[in-house]
Amino acid sequence: MARVVFSVALLLVLYLAKTAINDLATANGLFEVIQNTLEDEPVKFTSVKALDGFLTTLVCFFLPIVTGAHPPLTLFSVFMLGQVLGIYSLLLNEGIRAANRSKLISYPSLWGMMGQIITIGVTLPMYYLTWLWTSTIPEAAATSADAFADAIALNPVHSKVLNIAVTLGGALPSAATALPSPSMISQEWREIALAVWQPFPVWIAVVQGFLATVSKTFNLVPNTTQTPAARIERFRGVYTFALSAVVLTYVGTLGWVYRFSDTPLDLLKTMFRPTWPLDKTPMVSMEAGVLTLLQWDMYCSTLSTWIWITYNAYFRAGVVQVIVDLVKLVGLTPLVGPGGAALVVVWGRDVAVVGAAGQKKKTG
Template sequence: MDMSDSKKEKVTDNDGKSIVSSSPRPPTHLTGHRPSKWYHLQLRTIALFALPILSFIGLFGTLFIGGRNGTFEQITNLVRQKTPSAVFPNAKYLLLKDYTGIRALDRQLTVLVTFFAPVVDSKNAALWLNSIYGLGQFGAAWTLLVMESLRSGNKGRAVSFIGTVGLIFQNITYAVTVPLYLFIHLLTSPIAKPFSGTHANSVLLISSLDLKILPLSITLAYIVPSILMGLDAPSQVSGHTHQKLIAFWQPFPIWTVIIQWTLRSFFQFIGSEVSSRDSKQPPAPQGASYLSSVKHVYRFALTLCVLTHLPILLIALVPASVIADTLPKLSPYASLNFFDIYVPYFPFPLTHRVSDLANGTHTFLQWDLATGSTSLLLWAILLYRNATTEKSMVDPDTSLPPHQIREMLSGEGNRVGALRRELLVKIGVWTLIAGPIGAATVLIWERDEIVRQKIKQGI
């Protein structure tokens, strides 16, 4: 008898018919059975194409439009004005131009302070509400980016140098920098690719200590300076102090890195002293410690989004008469609608000039927030899908019979369609409640929960 024939065995199906099969047989994939059409691109491919395009859109909406509509011209004229001395926008005190004694740095700080002058002025109704919304979205986005830089799989990679990235987007714009950062992340980070639960410890985890102190670092480096620069001048602080507080906020990425490092070093020192006294207590498993600590960071980011988005959305959607009757103090904002606050303005023709600096700054920030937030949401969707669609394998010799496998494969399209609809509903609901960064936070949080289930199941 031929050797190949000796390896064949008889298998009887449900009808009693004999089927010749070879042993062993390769495993059958439950996904990817039917070939996709050429136009059915993978989400990863779409994201890799979309992120550079979003960066270009951000460049157009912020730097190009800002240069065409007169916003940058007004700022430059104020910074260069010497005789008479320039006055701080919409105020009666002089524009401060000396902060550090370093000419190039002082000039850049003066430009940024002048740009943000109308942002912290509550008399600019639409811009003021957009700024409150942006405070939460931007703060939560920054929290997610810092978390990403701390993950074990990103250590030593370009995406881990988040302080540098933060300084770049503070000076070049969030809308241009963040899509490119996420593009680099997708190309270089192991976290951007599907991985098994057993591989999570080497790529996904963050030090439990880093997670515990991160909300405090963000609060001290970003939220507190944001509140301080919003203090009114001259009724609450002097004009010079007001400008110095705005300038102090600008390098908040550096403050975040410094505070995070300082707090980590301090608590590591305290922890080493305590552990040396109580060395008998076994350490908690790293994965369990991560999952216990990371939920507090996600809750922090999500709370920041909800508290700064939902009230502004209600003001934009509730009829003006209702606001004026129930909350008279909000009457100056009652006439504003959703588009006034949230939707980026597209100037037509492109030669359109803004009436004042506040309008130009508002247009800039609308494009900045919309483009950067869209990029982060797209990135979060991809990471979530990586966790939920990782291929499962079934060994037909030890698992399901062939006819059941065929039935599962035939229903795969319906299952995938249902999952997509569920994902879209989830994104829509959370975007309504907490804005696009709130939705992104929920997706990344659920990605971690899915990985936890994989760890438990050993897959």
């Protein structure tokens, strides 16, 4: 019954995302402006015209973000980048958990590319719905503490190379798009950088797969370290890395606002207060339209992630744990943002579950 209730909640978020992202972008004219870019000859990124047209559309959408001409948009995008990284790290971790092996949810690059194409706010409710109905972690939690700990264990090899993969496949392409133009790169190369950045989930997967293969071939990472201490150390490695990036972008964004803005509260209001989803008013500029879409994109993705976390709390320890985790999420959000809060809560869950199983073995 709980699975059905949480599924309904995720479906409601999916409907909100459809209304606040897709329908609103149609009503305010954003999609029309972007679509008009296809009337001209697309930028030649490849030799495939259809692909060039698609990449041109995406570059048109993201270009106003990296120019810095609209500070609220650029600042919110940096903030969102960190928060979404925290959430995407959860997907990467779910992809290498023992209980999720070979399931659809074990391919984060697929879901990541869906997020790039149809927005992450629309994609994540579908991902979490798939998780609810395919992952065997809830069943393991109901079996025993040991089974639960075994189910959430991270693959030793993939967890070891994950941070490098995210750095090379995600962070570097993202940094390349932010290089100032024309002082460091030309406008043409900035557009190329944006086009190369688009499939970053694929780049992460490719680097991760390559490094994992090398590690297995040369036995660089022993695959037999499944003690509670080793598992907790793997959690620490992946979560600390992701949380560091989240905190850096969170503190950096808010610090810039309060340090350099004459009216920081007004700027924050513009950055974080979105247009009402049913508003039919045309956007005042493309930058404003992109900002509204990204605001709802982040809010819907965060909301669906929090629902998934509360479902995990419920099957782990009932309503009391749901309340505890919600209090943690709300309390941590002012410190690290909503995506960072989600990361911390899941990290705490992982350590608690593995620690409880290890303690049971000692006292058993």
